[in-house]
Amino acid sequence: MKLASWNVNSLTVRLSQVLRWLENERPDLLALQETKLEDARFPAAEFAAAGYHAVYSGQKTYNGVALLARTPPQQVLRELPGLEDPQRRFLAADIDGLRVVNLYVVNGQSVDSDKYAYKLRWLAAVRAFLETELARHLQLVVLGDFNIAPDDRDVHDPEVWRDQILCSAPERAALQGLLDLGLEDSFRALHDESGQYSWWDYRQGGFRRDLGLRIDLILSSRALHARLRAAAIDRIPRTWERPSDHTPVLLELA
């Protein structure tokens, strides 16, 4: 079983790229973030024609998440329990015997911003939700744009990024809090090396100079550990014309 996550930074702009990538990779599941469109405008028919069921939770201009799967998602949840939040960042569903949670974690802007406090509050609600979810579902996958680089191996210049947004100690502690529930970063379960990034800033030639961060993650529950086969980051879509600033990350389960 092949799972993937991709922050597309506007599905309207990136639809043809997503369809092309699905055709090439044929994942069983693709989680999208930053679709930036209302549900009434979601291109469900195009994905159906490509052989994918879609569930989605979107809004105009910002945020928006979706799950595309070859089998129909069931038990769909569109609201993060315990948090009043108009921002569409959360989607959970049963897919192929897995409980799947797609997250577009709050960016936070900077550590002295109100948005940073919102990020930490949001992550606390995610932790509380996942704690109850893990009690119900042994086979759980949490994937998406976490907007947190787990450790310095995931940062092109750790000194420049030290204590900055996406790398600060409280953010990393919040991510560790999720892992402590009984989840693991599947990429790190299979790879030790630094320099494997999933996001590069559009500005100042970030991709050309490989000034990236690994902030797109696929977490898997302990019960899935023996099924982990391969984890990868596909940099190719970041080389395409008019790319998203993120590239897809993948996990293969036996």
Add this chain to the structure above:
DNA sequence: ATGGTAGAACATCTA
């Protein structure tokens, strides 16, 4: 210290 680019409500916000 600022701004650099991209996408969206096309004016500023968010990232």
